[in-house]
Amino acid sequence: FVVNDKSTVEYRINIISSERGEPIVNHFTLPNRRSDVIMKIGGKKLHVSKELLAVHSPVFEAMFFGNYAENGKEEVEVKDVVYEEFLDLLSVIYPDSEEIKGRTVLHILKLADRFQMKDVMEQMKKHLTQSKEFNAAKKLLIADQYRLDSVRVRLLHSVSMLRTRYRNIFLSPEYDNFSKDMKSAICDRFVKI
Known part of the structure; x- marks a missing residue:
């Protein structure tokens, strides 16, 4: 439309799909209302929820709520895990999860197997059978x-x-x-x- 000899164009955009604008790492670099423990992986810290990890993994349940040294600690170190790969695992189990991508399948499977995450394994099975990657x-x-x-x-x-x-x-x-x-x-x- 034209007002005072100036043209104004209005667009309506319907987003069908997009890449996530904010990297998943930003969700875990600072404490938030859902985080109650710091996981140290490869020298880097992630602020995560013990409850959420425990719901998905009997390994984390035992670590955070069993008779292990990690129980009650504010910071827990996890060894032999690649930081970026663990972020991909978190991106699958957190409520605002991302779609599984072909490049992440193998390391998510490896971590889901290690931490006995049955629901994640089921998601990976479904992805594998349906994917063309x-x-x-x-x-x-x-x-x-x-x-x-x-x-x-x-x-x-x-x-x-x-x-x-x-x-x-x-x-x-x-x-x-x-x-x-x-x-x-x-x-x-x-x-x-």
């Missing part, structure tokens, strides 16, 4: 490494797993890293189709 051989290798039997069964029995795809799996570099059980399951399924 990994080929069938890579998905089977991940399922094998993390004992994701439901993913393995679904992949081996999916309609899209035709003989050609099985041949590709046999020839893939991942095949050499499969367990004997996985190789046997693949061969059994190949014979049946």
Whole structure:
């Protein structure tokens, strides 16, 4: 519209999707109303909720509320964990969680397995079966490494797993890293189709 010889244009923007503007790290660098413990990882500090971590992990439940040295401490050090990878794990379990990305799947699986986070493992299973980020051989290798039997069964029995795809799996570099059980399951399924 035009007012006093000046044009004004008004736009209405409907955001369908976007990348998160604020990095997830900013949610944990300072104390907030949900944080009650500081986790020190790789020399860096994260302000997190003991309750939330304990709800998702029996390991954290024992650490924060069991008969362990960490119980009652205001600061807890977690060793053998990469800071950025732990942030990705937090981004999955916190209420304002982010969508799982292909680049994060492997380390989130590793941490979810280490900390016995069943709900996170379920999310990873769902993501793996639905994603197109990994080929069938890579998905089977991940399922094998993390004992994701439901993913393995679904992949081996999916309609899209035709003989050609099985041949590709046999020839893939991942095949050499499969367990004997996985190789046997693949061969059994190949014979049946």
